[in-house]
Amino acid sequence: MARKMNFNAGPAALPLPALERAREELLDLAGSGMSVMEHSHRGKEYEAVHDEALSLLRELLAVPGTHEILFLQGGASTLFAQIPLNLMEKGKAAQYLVTGAWGEKAVGEAKVVSAMLGASVATQTTGTGDGKEKSYVRVPAPAEVKFDPAASYLHLTSNETIHGAEFNVEASRAFPDTGAVPLVGDMSSDFLWRPFDVSRFGIVYAGAQKNIGPSGIVVAIVSKELVEKGRKDIPKIFQFRTHAENKSLYNTPPTFGVYMVRNVLAWLKGLGGLPAMEALNRKKAARLYGAIDANPAFYRSPVERESRSVMNVVFRLPSEPLEEQFVAEAKKRGMVGLKGHRSVGGIRVSTYNAVPFEWVDALAGFMEEFSRGK
Numbered sequence: 172m173a174r175k176m177n178f179n180a181g182p183a184a185l186p187l188p189a190l191e192r193a194r195e196e197l198l199d200l201a202g203s204g205m206s207v208m209e210h211s212h213r214g215k216e217y218e219a220v221h222d223e224a225l226s227l228l229r230e231l232l233a234v235p236g237t238h239e240i241l242f243l244q245g246g247a248s249t250l251f252a253q254i255p256l257n258l259m260e261k262g263k264a265a266q267y268l269v270t271g272a273w274g275e276k277a278v279g280e281a282k283v284v285s286a287m288l289g290a291s292v293a294t295q296t297t298g299t300g301d302g303k304e305k306s307y308v309r310v311p312a313p314a315e316v317k318f319d320p321a322a323s324y325l326h327l328t329s330n331e332t333i334h335g336a337e338f339n340v341e342a343s344r345a346f347p348d349t350g351a352v353p354l355v356g357d358m359s360s361d362f363l364w365r366p367f368d369v370s371r372f373g374i375v376y377a378g379a380q381k382n383i384g385p386s387g388i389v390v391a392i393v394s395k396e397l398v399e400k401g402r403k404d405i406p407k408i409f410q411f412r413t414h415a416e417n418k419s420l421y422n423t424p425p426t427f428g429v430y431m432v433r434n435v436l437a438w439l440k441g442l443g444g445l446p447a448m449e450a451l452n453r454k455k456a457a458r459l460y461g462a463i464d465a466n467p468a469f470y471r472s473p474v475e476r477e478s479r480s481v482m483n484v485v486f487r488l489p490s491e492p493l494e495e496q497f498v499a500e501a502k503k504r505g506m507v508g509l510k511g512h513r514s515v516g517g518i519r520v521s522t523y524n525a526v527p528f529e530w531v532d533a534l535a536g537f538m539e540e541f542s543r544g545k
């Protein structure tokens with residue numbers, strides 16, 4: 172079997188050892204004679220997997236005791252609604268820093284909730300252009316971020332997956348300091364690629380299908396203060412406290428998904444954890460941006476240098492037909508998932524944790540060869 176070099180943006184490549192472990196354990200989890208999918212979520216076999224996934228995540232990210240780790244369902248899109256449902260307060264604004272299409276989606280849901288709860292939404296955007304679709308090529312420096320000290324929270328998207336613009340890669344693009352206003356981060360596409368200080372955030376959340384495991388699960392790390400402060404007049408299932416009080420076992424969790432998360436986290440720990448992962452990811456990004464910058468007559472990164480994403484490397488070729496040819500020829504060499512998002516075009520290389528340096532090196536070599544032939 173020849174596995175593809177998978178550069179998809181999500182669902183994305185999973186670490187081969189995590190998949191192989193699932194294959195080995197599929198019919199018989201820990202000598203129980205049953206698959207993890209067939210076990211009760213209240214039984215000891217599943218509970219051991221669930222607890223290990225939670226404790227590995229706490230260890231890898233050094234999540235402080237002030238924060239709960241929740242495994243929720245419905246992807247990051249559900250959190251777009253669930254966060255305002257929990258945190259919005261009548262007469263108060265929630266602030267959204269919009270640096271791309273996912274931030275726009277989060278604002279869309281926040282506006283619906285604010286109308287229901289008598290709150291308001293204030294936005295600050297780095298998007299330019301008057302059309303329906305704005306152009307996004309940067310994240311703001313901390314000093315550019317304006318926030319209302321009375322806001323319920325400030326939401327940002329730490330990495331805009333479609334545009335390839337990311338916070339906190341360069342020191343000049345650190346996360347803003349919001350003082351007493353809780354900072355909320357959608358980290359779907361840049362969770363777990365490096366260490367970061369969880370205590371700076373009131374909430375961080377991430378859909379699993381990039382760096383954590385299979386789609387459907389969303390991990391949310393929520394400060395205990397916000398869990399307690401959360402509204403009680405919303406359905407129980409949407410309250411963070413419900414899941415915090417029940418160790419994410421209030422209702423039936425996606426057990427196979429949590430099992431795969433455990434496998435991925437165990438693999439990550441075995442590699443040396445987040446510092447080792449960061450070194451590898453920075454090496455991959457340097458190889459790709461190096462190939463782009465070495466040939467400015469052919470390749471162009473639309474993203475401002477200080478905002479360049481380490482996880483989603485976006486670039487253009489001189490014409491759309493050349494971009495199509497690039498994607499088609501790469502595919503013949505076993506490299507898939509390179510077409511940019513339909514809303515922005517171009518090429519997008521997603522280099523999540525499970526993508527080895529060898530794939531990136533092969534792609535960068537192909538970029539050099541492709542441009543020489545034109």
Ligand SMILES: Cc1ncc(COP(=O)(O)O)c(C=O)c1O
Binds near residue numbers: 249333
């Ligand atoms: C930054 C970001 N936020 C949110 C989402 C939505 O995630 P989901 O499809 O799991 O709801 C995505 C999906 O790719 C994303 O990249």
